[in-house]
Amino acid sequence: MAGTEGDAGPGPGPAGAAPAPAVPLRTVLREWGRIGVIGFGGPPAHIRLLRQLCVERRGWLDATEFEDAIAVCNLMPGPASTQLAIFCAWRLRGRAGALVGGAGFFMPGLVVILALSVLFVSASPPLAVLGAGAGAGGAVPAVALAAGASLATPSWRNRPATARWFCYLAAGLAAAATIGPWLVAVLLACGAVELAVQRRRGPHPPTPDPPRERPHEQEREPGTEGGPGTEGGLGTEGGPGMLRGLAAAPLALTWAVGGGVLASIAWVAIKVGGLSFGGGFVIIPLMQADAVSRYHWMTGPQFLNAVALGQVTPGPVVQTVAVVGYAAAGIAGGLLASAVAFAPSFALVLLGARHFDRIRGDRRARAFLQGAGPAAIGAIFGSAITLAREISHPWQYLVLAGALVLLFPLRRGVVLTLLSAAAVGVTVALATGTVAP
Template sequence: MSQPPELDFPAVEPVQESLSARLSELARLFLRLGAIGFGGPQAHIAMIHDEAVVRRGWLKEEQFLEGVAICEMLPGPASTQTGIYIGYLRAGQLGALIAGVCFILPAFLIVLTLSWAYFKFQGVPQIEDLFLGISPVVIAIIFGFCWKLGKKAIKDWQGLAIALTVLLVSLVFRVNILLLFLLAGLAGLVIYRPTAPPPAGPSPRTSAWLAPLLPITQGIPNLLANLPADPVAVSSFWGLDRIQDYFVPLSTFFLKTGAFIFGGGLVIIPLLETAVVDDFGWMTRNQFIDGVALGELTPGPVVITAAFVGYKVAGALGALVATIAIFTPSFLFIMFASPFLVRLRRNPWVKSFLKGVMPAVLGAIAAAAIPLSVAALQQDTLPRTAVAIAVGLAALIALVQFRRPTWQLVPAGALIGLIAGALT
């Protein structure tokens, strides 16, 4: 079993524990954190810090901060990758696998259960009333995220220009989002190029390490040409009748998506919305926004929305395939590339590339949020539309002005929706 390498800082005092004991403790800890981890990625990271650094002393403060910085640089959910990183330092690659799986598992089981209930009882008035209040809250969460990301990503007029360009191009033309991210990164290399000579570039081994990931950047093979234009019907619970046809499309699409979630979990929205609604016809736009809402209801990362999509397409097996695929890049980056990533994070050319990508992420999320807003706010009657707009505005104010956590706002929106639905 491989052991974690030296990572440029003093090692933690050795702990005289067997590998099995360390793995068992990692499993218990991250199962618990995965079950109670409400509050978003920053809350997750704070809880991991408290348990791993403060309470258990598994690693030093500088090691933890270095790990968080690496995970923030990478595509994928930063909090999940932080857990994988802690497991890697604690017990090698097997520790990374155990920590990550245990952190994701509670959210996966919750979303699987909620997905079954959603599609089982879809059309029941009370369910529709619930999402009358929940969906506008999710729209507020998306725009609140755009506001926070904007303050972080846009520091000058060039960044604003990149964000607006991606926003307009995404709205007017059907351009691949990943291509826009790549072009924005190349623009960042030009606009924000280092003024001082950069350190020695990556070794030839770097290209060899990146080579297996290059096919991910290509378009999905034409595996979906014969799929129906209308949204597919809901699968059976296990999806045994569907998984053979949809295994490759689900795994290919979500593997690619997981490799390009730059800037936080909500980046999944522009990557998913156009594909699963318009291109593949896997679900309606209302179903998609409801799936994002269910992802917000869970204690885990919002990218677990992939399980909702997978369940609609191919039942529980489809949910499992989609979840494994979307998290696989995170495991690969941490388990096999951590020493390289420590050096890569300090490379000024990498920083310039990411400085161009981040405004593009903002523009893409804003572009995806506009049609989703129409789907969430435009109801079948004027009173219900007024309720949805009011809930969305109130949730946005609560997020931006009063910094209320999302795990409080989503249930509150559900309650308001039930009450308003009964009255209208």
């Protein structure tokens, strides 16, 4: 019967959720791969495409469960839209679906960004490529400001208190602009402070959401995926251990085979994939400090190119780390960086998806995010400062001003803005014979 094998059936879903249909793996690969190809625009675009597929067009998940999954993914560290894509695939086809769907989601962007890295991070790129990179790089600080602004309004609505919200925001901004390598410690500290403040107010009576009754709810036999004999649909024998091994495998292989630069790439990537609260831009100062200042894998302008490539290619913005890996150790470094960066997302969903309802209702998780969330938004604003410092040509400041106009008063998209900036850069380079007139 479907579901008796750990990989064969759909994931059980959170408590009270109706069983999802068992969708063929080839369908999961095709549909999630399609999103990976056309998913330009970052998390808002990815969430919209997943909703259209899973809720509106196919009816695989109901709207309430989908919104709950969005909320929980935003509570967890790591790229939220990637975790949402993995969760939706897990609901349809269990562990195998999660692995296939997650790979389909980020692999197209990885292929594209590594191909572009060969051009933009090479020792002597063509003049037109230099111009495109310099033009897009000039617009990147404006993109960071737009990313922070898009998150500020929802965070403000859920703020714990006005004064503390501004303090957390300021702490994140200052940390990103000054002590990039220690940014994550500041984010965690802000979350811990808010958690302590809310605890000091004294215990509150628990008010869990009542379980929602869903149509077609049915019992599962003991031992089937998600049934009473399993833990989170993982099976009683070796499931969690296997999944923890999945998360640790890229790191273990790195140390065993390469060490040295590969180990450094893996360490940077694990920080990017596991600590990026609020989106990929949060981790930009830390990645910049490692790639440019600590390991000297890239120059500052090359790092601007990497961030721009992460924005204009489809799939998650966290793919920027693949460019860093490529700059350090070629294609092998780019593949390793991507594998390690996405491993925490797979592990978090595969180990915890069945408990998403409880995670969302946990006041400690909410309190922590009410402190770390504003700090992460401040860090995104602060990343605009660190990125602007890497601008090296006067005409790039004009590009930056134009990008601000496109993104804010005119409300144009990020991809269009970066492509327009790249076109300006190509024009300048070809007209003057250099990117530094």
